[in-house]
Amino acid sequence: MELQKEARTPRDPVARLPGASRSQKPDEEERREGGSAPAATALDAEADGASADGLWELPVEPAERRPECSRCSRPQKVCLCPFLPVHPLHISTHLYIIQHPAEENKVLRTVPLLAACLPQDKCKVKIGRRFSEERDPELSTVCRKSDTLILYPGAEAANLEEFILDSPIYPSTIIIIDGTWSQAKDIFYKNSLFRLPKQVNYHMCSSHMWQSRSRQEEKTLLRPLQALCSFQLQHGAQIRLSKEHLLKNGLYPKPMPKNKRKLRKMELLMNSIKI
Structure with a gap:
């Protein structure tokens, strides 16, 4: 026996389950609660604004920087000028310091200390990540000279002291990269100019002639660095x-x-x- 199907028009009401009306009550309550939330938020904002009105009337003290030394650019309390040489050291080699931009604004940067110990025409600082012949023809000319060295460790690097003692030509220019290990590596390998000079690194040499000749200069150059470390330890730095x-x-x-x-x-x- 076939079941008879009843036709239903869109106007006919649809029968609801007994629990359908009850299931909609929580939603209606949530909507009512949600409608009251913006009003509560507005009241809280007005209360916060009223409590903050008094803060605008408080006097603001201007921030003052500590007085700095005009020579070493450090606070006068930890000025390093007494530890710098009275007169610049006379050296025959020109130094080109390639400084990563991140090192320029560091508080404990040591490049200014080195520059303060040497004549201005003997120490040049160039800041950047990429260098080319078009951007810096002066640096390109220096890198192409046969008596230019670059201080960077590696398998192909020669010992600087042994190279100077054995080489008939004394180096006229030494290029130094200033930055972290990753920054220096990026600068060295991504600039083809820096792979043109002879690559050297620094190891202590047993030659008494070299040690006696450079002992006084080394002591003079290390004085500001030792003073810098001493100041840091006096102001809470920890030895690692x-x-x-x-x-x-x-x-x-x-x-x-x-x-x-x-x-x-x-x-x-x-x-x-x-x-």
Whole structure:
């Protein structure tokens, strides 16, 4: 027996389930509560505004910078001028310092200290990340000279002191990159000009002739750096020992790695072998 289907027009009311009307009541309550929320927010904003009106009447003290030294550009309380040489050191080599822009505004930057120890025509600072022959023809000319060196460590770098002692030509210009390791690496490898000069690094040499000749100059150049470190320690800076020192003296606080490759690096570091 077939079931008879009843036709229904759009005007006919649709039967609702018994729980349908009850399920809509929470929604209606939420809408009513939501409608009252903006009013409560407006009242809170007015109350906050009324309480903040008194703050505008408070006197504002202008921020004053500490007086700075005109020579070393440091606060007078920690001025480094007494530790700088009275007269600039006379050197035969020109220094070109390639400084990363991030180093320019650092408080503890040391390039101004070096520049204050040397004659102005012997120390030039160039700030930037990218250098080319079109942008800086002067630097391009310097990099192409045979007696120009660039101080950057690497497998192809020669020892600076041994190179100077053995080379018949004394270097006229040394290029130094100032920045963190990652910044210096980026500048060195992404500027083809800096791979033209002879690459050197610095290691202590056992030659007594070189040590006696440079001992006084080295002591003079290290005085402002030592004073800078002393000022930092006096004002709350903490001494941080290198990982190599901690490993050699049994002070390394972390457990030794179980990975053989990492453990091998630790052993090479303890034995002062270049990794």
